[in-house]
Amino acid sequence: IPQGEELVQAILDLKKEKNAVILAHYYQPAEIQDIADFLGDSLQLARQAKETDADMIAFCGVHFMAEAAKILNPTKKVVLPDLQAGCSLADGCSGEGLRKMREQHPGAMIATYINCNAETKAESDIIVTSSNAETIINALPKDVPLIFAPDKNLGRYLMKKTGREMILWDGSCIVHEAFSMERIAKQLAEHPDAKLIAHPESETPVLDLAHFIGSTSALLNYVEKDEATKFIVATEEGILHEMRKRAPHKTLIPALVFDESCNCSECFFMKRNTMEKLYLCMKYELPEITMDEELRQKALVPIEKMLELSK
Ligand code: CIZ
Ligand code: SF4
Secondary structure, three states: OOOHHHHHHHHHHHHHHOOEEEEEEOOOOHHHHHHOOEEEOHHHHHHHHHHOOOOEEEEEOOHHHHHHHHHHOOOOEEEOOOOOOOOHHHHOOOHHHHHHHHHHOOOOEEEEEOOOOHHHHHOOOEEEOOOOHHHHHHHOOOOOOEEEEOEHHHHHHHHHHHOOOOEEOOEOOOOHHHEOHHHHHHHHHHOOOOEEEEOOOOOHHHHHHOOEEOOHHHHHHHHHHOOOOEEEEEOOOOHHHHHHHHOOOOEEEEOOEOOOOOOOOOOOOHHHOOHHHHHHHHHHOOOEOOOOHHHHHHHHHHHHHHHHHOO
8 A cells, every 4th residue: 555645646546547536524534634525514425425426436434424425326336445434323223223213102203313324314204414403303393293313412402492392312422422511611711712612412511511502514614703713622623624724823622521531532433534445445446335225215215305404
């Protein structure tokens, strides 16, 4: 495997040779973000995947995101640098589990966060992301019970924002639930001029302290546009790379987590992807995301509904 500058060039050569597009999430390692054709959050990447006319999508993110790309654009070959790039939210909510929950609540609608696998999507009535969840929930019929899966923290936050009661699946993101309210409160005391910004996957005590709560894209825009010059950032630390590019003169401090031996909040699933693995997956076109066509069509329905409602 080539290294350094040669590795970057080799990936660019493969991209041309195979008419590939590289899509990367903001939580990816910095080198991967820098080589990507499109960088985005899960909603933006789903939109890019749907629209691309490349023959191959090299998806640098986690498995459920690459699956969403395949669901939206099935004629393209979708490859993922590391098939083990999972997600605690997706792994904790199976399609079968959701089906059982529906049986327990006859007549309920199921709104599911995009952080879930294809089987789980197929059991859902509508998919949401953190950028469109509030709008979508407000647009759903009010006279039926509503189940929200799999993130209970995002679910709780949405109940507060929309005033709508929801039945919550008991899942969480291991990265966002690791933030420590006590340690963050100390950080705020040490930096009285800083604003705390947080992703709604974080737990309630952290959200209660936050000056601003928003999706990945909303947090990026906020840091860029807000008049404050110092921010304590409670979300996956990979996003600091793009924040620094957009707001080079601002001070960005990663929010502290419970584990005192570690000073940042990395999603270890996201970081399984490396430049070497990106090179290999493009060269050998493996591992590839494949999906049963019936499952794909079922999973597509609630995603299309989301895209329609969040235009
Ligand atoms: O995986 C995540 O935690 C998030 C917030 C993804 C996204 O881009 O919405
Ligand atoms: Fe899943 Fe959390 Fe990692 Fe996002 S940050 S991919 S929600 S484990």
